[in-house]
Amino acid sequence: MTRTRGPALLGRTVWLYAPLLLLMSFTLFPFWWMLATSLKPDRELYSLQASPLLVKTVTFDHYAALFTEMPFLIWVRNSLVVSFTATLVSLVIGALAGYSLARLRFRGATTLGTIIFVAYLVPTTVLFLPLAYVVHWLGLYNTPFALMVTYPTFLVPFCSWFLMGYFKTIPREIEECAMVDGCTRAGALWRIVVPLATPGILSAAIFAFTFSWNEFIYALTFLQAPAYKTIPVGVIGQVATGEVFFWGKLMAAAVLGSVPIALIYSAVSGQFAAGLTSGAVKA
Amino acid sequence: MGARAIADLAPSQASPRRLGRDAVLGYLWVTPALLLLGTLVAYPFLLALYWSLTSKTAGVAGTFVGLDNFIYLLGDRIFRKTLGNTAVFTVASVSVKLVIGMIAALVLDQAFRGRNLARGLFLLPWIVPTSLSALAWLWIYDDMFGVISRLGMDLGVLRTPIPFLADSLLAMLAIIVVNVWRGVSFFAISFLAGMQSIAGELYEAAAIDGAGAGRRFWHITLPGLRAVMAVATLFSVIWTFSDFTIVHVVTRGGPANSTHLLATLAYQTAIIGGKVGEGLAVSSFMFPFLLVIIFLQLHFLRRSED
Numbered sequence: 001m002t003r004t005r006g007p008a009l010l011g012r013t014v015w016l017y018a019p020l021l022l023l024m025s026f027t028l029f030p031f032w033w034m035l036a037t038s039l040k041p042d043r044e045l046y047s048l049q050a051s052p053l054l055v056k057t058v059t060f061d062h063y064a065a066l067f068t069e070m071p072f073l074i075w076v077r078n079s080l081v082v083s084f085t086a087t088l089v090s091l092v093i094g095a096l097a098g099y100s101l102a103r104l105r106f107r108g109a110t111t112l113g114t115i116i117f118v119a120y121l122v123p124t125t126v127l128f129l130p131l132a133y134v135v136h137w138l139g140l141y142n143t144p145f146a147l148m149v150t151y152p153t154f155l156v157p158f159c160s161w162f163l164m165g166y167f168k169t170i171p172r173e174i175e176e177c178a179m180v181d182g183c184t185r186a187g188a189l190w191r192i193v194v195p196l197a198t199p200g201i202l203s204a205a206i207f208a209f210t211f212s213w214n215e216f217i218y219a220l221t222f223l224q225a226p227a228y229k230t231i232p233v234g235v236i237g238q239v240a241t242g243e244v245f246f247w248g249k250l251m252a253a254a255v256l257g258s259v260p261i262a263l264i265y266s267a268v269s270g271q272f273a274a275g276l277t278s279g280a281v282k283a
Numbered sequence: 284m285g286a287r288a289i290a291d292l293a294p295s296q297a298s299p300r301r302l303g304r305d306a307v308l309g310y311l312w313v314t315p316a317l318l319l320l321g322t323l324v325a326y327p328f329l330l331a332l333y334w335s336l337t338s339k340t341a342g343v344a345g346t347f348v349g350l351d352n353f354i355y356l357l358g359d360r361i362f363r364k365t366l367g368n369t370a371v372f373t374v375a376s377v378s379v380k381l382v383i384g385m386i387a388a389l390v391l392d393q394a395f396r397g398r399n400l401a402r403g404l405f406l407l408p409w410i411v412p413t414s415l416s417a418l419a420w421l422w423i424y425d426d427m428f429g430v431i432s433r434l435g436m437d438l439g440v441l442r443t444p445i446p447f448l449a450d451s452l453l454a455m456l457a458i459i460v461v462n463v464w465r466g467v468s469f470f471a472i473s474f475l476a477g478m479q480s481i482a483g484e485l486y487e488a489a490a491i492d493g494a495g496a497g498r499r500f501w502h503i504t505l506p507g508l509r510a511v512m513a514v515a516t517l518f519s520v521i522w523t524f525s526d527f528t529i530v531h532v533v534t535r536g537g538p539a540n541s542t543h544l545l546a547t548l549a550y551q552t553a554i555i556g557g558k559v560g561e562g563l564a565v566s567s568f569m570f571p572f573l574l575v576i577i578f579l580q581l582h583f584l585r586r587s588e589d
Contacts, residue, residue: 015390015393015496016390016393016395019386019387019390020390020391020395020401023383023386023387023390023405024401024404024405026464027404027405027407027408027464027468028404028407030408030416030419030420030423030464031407031419033419033422033423033430034416034419037422045428046428048428048433051437052428052430052433052434052437053430053434093315093316093319094316096312096313096315096316097312097313097315097316097317099312100308100309100312100313101313104305104306104308104309104312105305105306105309106305106306106309106310107306109309112313112317114581114584115317115320116316116320117580117581117584118577118581119320119324119325121521121573121576121577121580122324122328122573123521123522123525123546123569123573124525125525125526125527125546125549125566125569126328126331126525126546126566126569126570126573127324127327127328127331128550129331129549129553129554129559129562129563129566130327130328130330130331130334130563131323131327133327133330134322134323134326134327134330149323150323152319152323153319153320153323153324156316156319156320157316157320160316185304185305185308186308210410213412214410214411214412214413214414216412216413216414216527216528216531217527217528217546217550220531221550221554231412231415232412232414232415233414235414235415235418236414236418236531236532239418239421239532247422247425247428250418250422251418251419251422253415254415254416254418254419257411257412257415258411258412258415258416261410261411261412262407262410262411265406265410266403
């Protein structure tokens with residue numbers, strides 16, 4: 001596309017600037033509303049005179065209240081522990097499965113790939129009820145392990161599928177040379193393929209972490225104890241307290257619960273959607 | 284040693300022995316994934332199918348009742364409403380996301396300063412926790428201090444606040460808007476990725492032949508995105524009709540159980556109401572749809588592999 005001036009500016013306004021402005025306003029407005037609410041003192045928040053969109057006085061009281069009136073730090077810790085563990089476990093299992101499906105020849109490999117893909121398509125909201133019983137039978141109900149064990153049910157299919165695609169892009173010859181030099185298959189995977197696939201593994205890790213951090217229905221159903229709640233369930237639980245003037249605190253919690261994800265994710269934004277549907281969309 | 288090295292050098296004509304070695308390792312390395320998916324996906328899935336045919340309640344095993352749960356549900360007013368809601372919610376949300384997603388992709392595909400930033404910001408709704416952003420929407424819809432009602436009244440457009448969540452039609456619209464807001468970037472980014480794989484020469488040739496922007500879109504972009512559109516739509520249909528979080532946070536199925544989707548009604552029936560068999564029957568209504576979509580997805584997957 002060439003840079004143009006004069007009459008072309010009208011075209012650019014109609015086809016680019018105007019729709020862009022509309023899209024961005026719709027996209028970002030709730031975030032601004034979240035942030036503005038979290039920074040306003042209550043008297044401004046619940047005043048019908050003050051403009052709702054602007055922040056006249058900035059206060060951090062709502063943020064402070066998260067740590068004094070809510071067990072927010074405990075929720076953060078739980079979210080971190082569960083997300084890290086589930087991600088790590090899923091990466092290891094997913095990398096092994098993904099590598100096998102990408103490289104090793106064995107009967108039924110295609111069928112296994114299909115099974116893993118189908119497992120990726122089954123929504124958590126279809127499984128949460130029977131899974132609650134399985135979790136109970138395993139003795140994990142109402143423990144943090146309930147989430148560490150069940151999150152891999154959607155993370156492993158994702159990681160296997162994503163990494164399978166990534167492993168296929170690495171030239172076969174490199175690991176074969178290593179194996180000629182006496183390296184075993186496992187050694188070649190660990191010493192040659194994994195270092196070469198680091199960008200892919202890192203992306204898979206970030207996506208997996210994001211899915212775990214955001215997960216809601218399993219965390220809502222499999223845990224009751226306040227000490228084990230993750231951020232989403234902890235924060236949503238506060239809505240039910242019946243308090244009316246709690247929006248400042250809730251929005252402060254929403255901001256703090258969203259910012260870490262936005263930050264780590266900004267590193268890999270381009271690959272995101274491609275990763276979600278990799279293999280299926282890459283036609 | 285020499286023979287092995289030669290065999291390794293010619294991997295495309297793998298010797299039977301070589302294939303055997305690969306096979307053992309292959310089975311070994313997919314075993315953890317299969318064990319996990321077997322115990323925590325396939326087993327509960329089958330369990331759900333079986334239990335939906337029993338009178339199971341929380342803590343009680345229940346007896347086999349055949350299709351009684353399903354027959355009862357089909358006669359239930361709230362369930363029939365929920366089934367309709369799920370259809371309306373899915374069709375409306377997915378089609379709006381498809382259209383806005385396409386517009387967004389066409390906009391974000393153009394060259395302008397700050398394009399990468401715009402693309403990144405546009406993805407925010409998709410990546411932040413849905414429960415938390417849905418909470419922000421609940422507050423946007425608030426009938427006392429919610430920003431829509433406040434602005435409408437400040438500007439003199441409204442005389443009284445809009446009770447978004449007290450009216451079943453408005454509440455339905457409200458959750459559709461949240462779902463569109465959250466999911467539209469998935470479409471846009473999928474389309475953007477698809478557009479990069481359409482050969483530039485096609486556009487140049489069309490421009491030389493005097494085809495305008497509209498015709499280029501209709502005859503090059505749209506056909507070029509057909510596979511991406513199909514797959515993205517199927518993914519979105521699965522994620523939309525199985526939505527739970529948005530409804531749970533914004534309307535809780537209200538007012539008067541008028542905005543439930545299958546997943547939220549299943550949760551309310553089984554977890555809050557304790558009627559497990561009935562709740563499972565509610566979510567079992569998702570299976571046939573899911574099977575159709577999985578079948579279609581596999582069809583596209585096979586085609587893309589050929």
